[in-house]
Amino acid sequence: MTNTLKISKNTRETWAYGFFGILVFLFMWQLACLYTNFGKIFPTPVYSLRAFLEAFIKPIGKYTLLGHIAISLKRVLIGYALSSVSGILIGLAMGHSKMIHAIIYPIFSIIRPIPGIAWIPLAILWIGIGEPTIYFIIFMGGFSQMVMNTMDGAQHVSKELIGVAKVLGARENQIFRKIVLPYCVPYIFTGLQTSLSTSWMAVLAAEMITAREGAGWLILAGMQTGRIENNVIGMISIGGVGLILASLLRDSERRLCRWSVRSR
Amino acid sequence: MKEKTKYIFISIASLLTFILIWQLVSTTGIISARKLPDPVKLFETFLYKLTNKNPDGNVLGVHIWMSLKEALIGFFFGIVIGVPLGISMAWFDKFDKFFRPLFDLIKPIPPVGWVPIMITFFGIGIMSKVSVIFIAAFIPAVINSYSGIKQTKDVHKWVARTFGASNGQVLFTVAIPSAAPMIFTGARVALNGSWVSLVAAELIASTKGLGYMIQTARLVGRIDVVFVGVLVIGLFGAAMMEGLSFLERKFVKGGRRK
Amino acid sequence: MVSTKPVTTDKTIIKLENLSKSFQVDQGEALILDDINLAIEENEFLVLFGAGQCGKTTLLKMLAGLESITDGQIVIEDKPLVGMDPRVGMVYQTTALFPWLTVMGNVEFGPKARGVSKKERREKAQYYIDLVGLNSFEKHFPVMLSGGMQQRVGIARAYCNDPEIILMDEPFGHLDAQTRYMMEEEVEKIWEKEKRTVIFVTNNIEEALYLADRIVILTECPAKIKKEYKIDLPRPRNLVSPDFLELREEISALVELREGAE
Numbered sequence: 001m002t003n004t005l006k007i008s009k010n011t012r013e014t015w016a017y018g019f020f021g022i023l024v025f026l027f028m029w030q031l032a033c034l035y036t037n038f039g040k041i042f043p044t045p046v047y048s049l050r051a052f053l054e055a056f057i058k059p060i061g062k063y064t065l066l067g068h069i070a071i072s073l074k075r076v077l078i079g080y081a082l083s084s085v086s087g088i089l090i091g092l093a094m095g096h097s098k099m100i101h102a103i104i105y106p107i108f109s110i111i112r113p114i115p116g117i118a119w120i121p122l123a124i125l126w127i128g129i130g131e132p133t134i135y136f137i138i139f140m141g142g143f144s145q146m147v148m149n150t151m152d153g154a155q156h157v158s159k160e161l162i163g164v165a166k167v168l169g170a171r172e173n174q175i176f177r178k179i180v181l182p183y184c185v186p187y188i189f190t191g192l193q194t195s196l197s198t199s200w201m202a203v204l205a206a207e208m209i210t211a212r213e214g215a216g217w218l219i220l221a222g223m224q225t226g227r228i229e230n231n232v233i234g235m236i237s238i239g240g241v242g243l244i245l246a247s248l249l250r251d252s253e254r255r256l257c258r259w260s261v262r263s264r
Numbered sequence: 265m266k267e268k269t270k271y272i273f274i275s276i277a278s279l280l281t282f283i284l285i286w287q288l289v290s291t292t293g294i295i296s297a298r299k300l301p302d303p304v305k306l307f308e309t310f311l312y313k314l315t316n317k318n319p320d321g322n323v324l325g326v327h328i329w330m331s332l333k334e335a336l337i338g339f340f341f342g343i344v345i346g347v348p349l350g351i352s353m354a355w356f357d358k359f360d361k362f363f364r365p366l367f368d369l370i371k372p373i374p375p376v377g378w379v380p381i382m383i384t385f386f387g388i389g390i391m392s393k394v395s396v397i398f399i400a401a402f403i404p405a406v407i408n409s410y411s412g413i414k415q416t417k418d419v420h421k422w423v424a425r426t427f428g429a430s431n432g433q434v435l436f437t438v439a440i441p442s443a444a445p446m447i448f449t450g451a452r453v454a455l456n457g458s459w460v461s462l463v464a465a466e467l468i469a470s471t472k473g474l475g476y477m478i479q480t481a482r483l484v485g486r487i488d489v490v491f492v493g494v495l496v497i498g499l500f501g502a503a504m505m506e507g508l509s510f511l512e513r514k515f516v517k518g519g520r521r522k
Numbered sequence: 523m524v525s526t527k528p529v530t531t532d533k534t535i536i537k538l539e540n541l542s543k544s545f546q547v548d549q550g551e552a553l554i555l556d557d558i559n560l561a562i563e564e565n566e567f568l569v570l571f572g573a574g575q576c577g578k579t580t581l582l583k584m585l586a587g588l589e590s591i592t593d594g595q596i597v598i599e600d601k602p603l604v605g606m607d608p609r610v611g612m613v614y615q616t617t618a619l620f621p622w623l624t625v626m627g628n629v630e631f632g633p634k635a636r637g638v639s640k641k642e643r644r645e646k647a648q649y650y651i652d653l654v655g656l657n658s659f660e661k662h663f664p665v666m667l668s669g670g671m672q673q674r675v676g677i678a679r680a681y682c683n684d685p686e687i688i689l690m691d692e693p694f695g696h697l698d699a700q701t702r703y704m705m706e707e708e709v710e711k712i713w714e715k716e717k718r719t720v721i722f723v724t725n726n727i728e729e730a731l732y733l734a735d736r737i738v739i740l741t742e743c744p745a746k747i748k749k750e751y752k753i754d755l756p757r758p759r760n761l762v763s764p765d766f767l768e769l770r771e772e773i774s775a776l777v778e779l780r781e782g783a784e
Contacts, residue, residue: 017361025366041384102271106279113505114498115460117376118475120467121482121490126299163588164618168632168683169608178635182622198460201374205464208379216376220468223380231380239373246372259622259663 043229051229052236060230061221062213069237072215075131076203079138080196086139087146087195088188094147095154096180108147116141116202120209134206141202142195149194153187154180186260189253196249200242215241301488306495309488319489320480322472328496330390330473331462335504338394339458342401346454347447350409355435367406375400375461379468388469393462400461401454408450412443448512455508459501474500535564535719536585536687540594543580554580556744557594562721564686567713569734570723573777577745578723579615582689585721586612598687608636611685613693617672619664625651625675626660632683650678653712670701677709681716690722694729706732710758727773731766732759739776749776 033039055065094101123133207216222230290302313324353360382392416439466475481489543555583589587606596603633643654674694702739748
């Protein structure tokens with residue numbers, strides 16, 4: 001009884017402080033807009049909120065806000081799926097076989113430190129402006145992280161567990177499927193998480209530079225047309241969508257890796 | 265030992281084969297040199313760019329210097345402000361409650377998303393880039409130092425308290441040292457994020473820097489310069505990470521995995 | 523009641539003949555096992571006892587096919603052992619359960635890998651899960667279980683694969699004393715019910731005396747057979763009976779003496 005009371009008091013305090021913090025922030029934003037030069041280039045919070053709500057029905061450029069977000073989502077999911085699948089496969093191969101590691105790793109380590117976004121100019125010259133270029137950039141954003149994390153897992157597979165499986169009668173071809181693969185799953189999830197946020201960043205950059213629609217374009221167009229409220233709207237939506245994607249992923253990890261200590 | 269030498273040999277052979285095939289593929293014209301310049305040509309372009317201002321108005325060294333300066337200034341301020349903020353949020357409850365929701369609002373926005381707004385505020389000079397990079401470094405710095413402090417083992421804190429340490433002493437002698445590995449992890453994520461955001465910011469709007477160099481070269485169709493720029497970006501990214509790892513090995517003793 | 527002569531057997535299931543093992547080290551070769559000769563009877567509970575770190579686990583790993591043989595041979599039912607053998611099962615020092623598999627998944631791993639039909643292997647696994655007292659924990663993952671329960675899963679997993687010989691490598695070394703006593707009783711009960719040959723490694727003398735038909739005492743590096751005791755005390759054994767305590771005294775003295783000598 002006393003315990004629940006304590007908790008609810010604590011929660012109430014958390015809410016109160018948090019609410020207060022955000023209020024102070026909005027208030028300062030509003031004041032800055034009203035009384036300083038800041039207001040000449042930047043919309044007030046009230047105006048931004050109205051613009052945000054309007055954007056659901058009134059198109060900006062070719063689409064409404066939801067339309068732009070849907071386009072960005074589609075792009076990110078395609079590029080992300082491609083980079084995840086190929087990253088996992090190559091990572092597993094490099095982690096499992098020392099020979100494949102010796103062959104691929106030196107070439108891979110030239111590509112690895114190059115940020116996905118730095119491929120934008122090359123991608124445009126190679127593929128031209130269009131959807132495949134954007135997929136390629138997102139792919140390059142997530143690929144090396146997927147490879148590194150998966151490889152890390154496959155290289156550290158417990159030798160003891162492999163021995164256990166062999167003593168129990170598992171054959172060489174079963175070892176990979178039954179021991180190496182499940183062992184790598186938590187590592188793969190770590191890779192999926194970091195790669196998701198880089199992919200989301202890559203799609204924004206790609207859209208700012210090469211597209212005429214999508215959340216990244218929305219933000220940039222806001223700047224170019226002097227309609228900063230679109231800029232603010234775009235950032236809020238991007239943050240929201242990024243948050244939702246990350247928590248969906250965390251949720252599925254918790255479901256799939258109930259056995260792993262990390263996800264508990 | 266013998267096996268290790270064998271794999272090193274295979275790695276070198278693989279790398280040489282890769283470069284050789286690349287050279288052959290583009291000199292024989294299987295892939296046009298306008299799409300894929302050969303390694304020899306790239307090396308020549310690299311030397312050329314060291315002294316020549318074409319096509320983007322500055323020699324390679326100036327671009328590198330500009331990019332490094334922007335990235336490191338932004339990174340520096342991100343760490344210097346982010347780490348103490350993360351530590352204070354983790355140590356002082358009221359601080360946490362006040363800043364947490366605000367921070368949670370900013371956290372999920374990718375740093376690239378800030379580029380246009382910063383350009384609106386500060387123009388396309390160095391300030392807009394530094395502030396984007398600041399955000400890119402600031403967020404992981406806060407997150408990691410926060411969780412580093414939160415993970416301080418209670419038993420360590422109790423030990424310090426039974427020896428009569430004050431709250432402040434516990435923070436500085438127990439909590440912060442035990443959070444150091446996490447803080448460095450945060451710095452590594454921050455540095456990586458800084459470099460990525462720098463390239464993005466320079467691609468979108470700038471007048472100098474490696475990102476600007478490859479974007480301009482792309483516009484005039486100088487794919488060799490683009491290639492050189494991309495490779496230099498990778499090289500310096502890797503070099504800075506190595507530098508940070510070096511610092512980490514020097515300052516963090518014990519308790520670090522691997 | 524107590525004989526210290528080597529045991530002669532009629533139904534020998536496993537024979538170690540002039541078995542030696544050495545490892546390659548920087549300075550040359552390190553001899554770990556030196557000329558071990560041992561015959562183990564069918565259904566015997568044999569304990570390998572020694573205070574040091576040396577040799578015991580390596581010997582078990584050789585029996586399991588996880589370590590190569592440097593010299594001599596291991597013969598199981600007249601056939602020399604080459605590599606892994608389905609007739610040998612093992613319970614490990616660390617529980618070595620597959621963390622991503624449930625209790626059921628772990629126990630049925632062996633039959634599943636060998637392609638036993640789902641219905642058959644499930645029935646069998648269920649039988650052994652019940653036997654070790656884990657009924658209703660089938661769907662739990664190892665992280666959710668206590669150390670003692672995890673080791674029960676390890677035992678069920680080894681038995682479920684139908685080996686004729688079960689190797690146990692200090693399986694209760696990491697458990698607290700109370701749980702350890704319980705597990706020792708459990709192992710004895712299962713052994714009496716299932717009748718397989720068990721080779722059990724320990725450095726706990728009470729555990730050795732409680733479980734063994736025969737105790738083989740190994741020396742420190744390199745491990746040699748120092749002495750054998752056939753234990754004829756009635757089961758389940760009373761840990762404070764005079765005979766038990768006398769044997770305990772004698773073996774302790776023997777091990778300490780040797781350590782003092784070296």
